[in-house]
Every structure is written in structure tokens, then in C-alpha cells.
């Protein structure tokens with residue numbers, strides 16, 4: 596299509612919250628969380644904002660790309676836990692890293708990084724962009740309901756980023772939205788209007804776990820089939836699939852549905868939990884830095900989440 600990834604980076608805050616730590620906050624156990632979700636620990640911020648996390652991941656991606664921030668022509672950040680609605684997280688990153696280009700945020704929950712990547716690809720295809728910086732960054736600990744054991748055990752904080760340039764390695768992409776605020780929602784929070792008569796719920800993550808679970812398994816399988824078919828390959832030809840890390844059982848069932856071995860899926864949920872928009876970007880960075888990718892390798896990225904939304908793409912490395 597229109598881009599190639601020339602550098603990646605990621606960052607998680609230092610503080611680690613183990614399952615045992617969580618069992619002191621809510622009625623849960625390491626055994627339940629490990630078996631039902633696959634998370635052993637997650638990182639949580641104690642003094643860094645969402646933008647701080649994004650900046651550190653961005654700087655690592657820019658360095659890996661071998662460019663300087665003033666060579667960026669676009670910054671797109673995906674987040675559902677921005678510090679402020681204005682300025683955007685992307686604008687805060689732009690200022691912090693010393694870039695001078697247009698910068699804006701997109702919101703598509705856990706699919707956000709792939710929506711942002713596709714947005715950057717469209718801008719590059721339009722022309723005039725030498726390098727675009729795409730970021731997924733979340734401080735979900737800010738908006739988790741820490742009294743709800745069915746959600747607070749899942750999420751973590753972190754950020755991942757990629758620098759893209761014009762190229763032909765982004766072979767196929769697919770974005771999907773099925774508007775629904777009943778399964779997953781993060782309300783904006785109470786407003787100030789003295790005139791508005793309806794209740795405005797708190798800003799926190801609400802999720803119907805089992806419905807999300809079924810949606811996720813179906814979307815991963817359908818989206819991977821769709822993008823591989825469009826790319827003229829089979830899922831077996833993919834060296835790796837980098838999925839959104841929400842629940843290791845979701846990946847296991849999707850792998851069975853697709854008929855591909857679980858080993859193709861890159862998993863790090865045990866260390867980070869679900870970092871929403873940052874999740875695929877962090878895993879991609881770990882894969883790139885592992886040195887396991889060779890030029891010409893085919894990989895797929897896929898994600899699903901609030902919106903409801905899902906996305907997938909095929910990349911030739």
C-alpha cells in the first residue's frame with residue numbers, strides 16, 4: 596500500500612502491580628487471574644501522565660528510525676485515557692520531542708493504534724509526508740474502577756510507537772466499527788451544564804466481559820482471514836500475528852478457529868495486562884527488537900475493543 600515501518604519504541608512505567616498486590620484491593624487471586632485472563636503483573640504510573648508515557652515511546656521510535664524529531668511531518672496518537680481533551684496527547688508529544696508537524700489524536704479504544712497507523716498510511720498516500728509518528732499510549736489506571744474485580748485485574752499502563760515512511764510494506768488493512776455503547780464504554784464524566792437534565796456517569800471503564808470476549812474471538816478470526824485473503828496469502832504463511840493483548844484465552848480460541856498454531860501469536864499479556872491502544876504497539880516493538888524478523892517476513896497485526904471496533908493489517912517486513 597503506502598508505508599513501511601522504519602523504527603519502533605515502547606515504554607512502560609516502573610511500578611509493577613502483581614496479582615497478589617491486587618488481591619489486597621479486591622476479592623481475587625493470582626490463580627483466578629492467571630487462569631481466566633493470563634495476566635501475572637501490569638505496570639502502573641505513579642507520577643507520569645499519558646503524554647509522558649507517549650513521549651518516551653516516541654523518542655525510542657524516532658531514535659530507532661535514525662531520524663530527528665524535526666524530520667517528522669505528522670504525529671497521530673491513539674488513546675482513550677488522555678490527560679486532557681485539549682491539547683491532544685499528540686500535541687503534547689510534539690512539543691516535548693521538539694517536532695514541528697501537525698499532530699492529533701484518534702480514539703478507537705484497543706483498536707486505536709491500528710486505526711492511527713491506517714490514518715498515517717492514508718496521509719502518506721496523499722503525498723508530502725516523509726515520516727509519520729504513530730503512537731498508542733494509555734494510563735488506564737486513571738480510569739479503571741478499582742473496586743470492580745472483573746475489570747481492574749485486566750488493565751495496565753504503557754505506550755508504544757512506530758515511525759513510518761513511504762514504502763510498500765503495508766500490504767492490506769481492514770478497519771471495522773459496530774457502534775455500541777452497551778458492551779464497552781468510557782463515559783466522558785459529569786459535565787458542568789446547569790441546563791442538562793440527564794445523568795452523566797463517571798469517567799471509568801465499563802465492560803461486559805463475556806460479550807466482549809465473544810466479539811473478540813470472532814473478530815480476530817474474521818479479520819485475519821479477511822486481510823490474508825486480500826493479500827493473496829493464507830494465515831499459515833504469516834510468520835507472526837501480533838494481537839491485542841486482552842485475554843490469553845481469547846487468543847487461544849481465535850488460533851483454533853483460524854487453524855494456526857498458538858506459537859504464531861506474540862503474547863506478552865502476562866507482563867503488561869491489557870494496555871488498550873498501546874498493546875499492539877508494545878508487542879510489535881518487542882518483536883522488532885527481538886531480531887526475529889527477517890526482511891520479507893509476513894506478519895499481521897490485529898486488535899479489537901470498544902466502539903465496538905476491530906482492525907487488522909498485513910505487513911511484509
Ligand code: ACO
Nearest residue numbers: 623624627704705744745748804805807808841842900901
Ligand atoms: N477474581 C475472582 N473472581 C472473579 C473475578 C476476579 N478478578 N472477576 C470475576 N470473577 C468471578 C465472577 O464474579 C463470576 O463469579 P460467579 O460465577 O460466582 O458469578 C465468575 O468469576 C465468572 O465471571 P465471568 O465474568 O463469567 O468471567 P470470565 O471468565 O468471562 O472472565 C473477563 C471475565 C476476564 C473479563 C473475560 O470475560 C474477558 O477477558 N473478556 C474480554 C475482555 C476484553 O477483551 N476487553 C478488551 C476491550 S477493553 C477496551 O476496549 C477498553
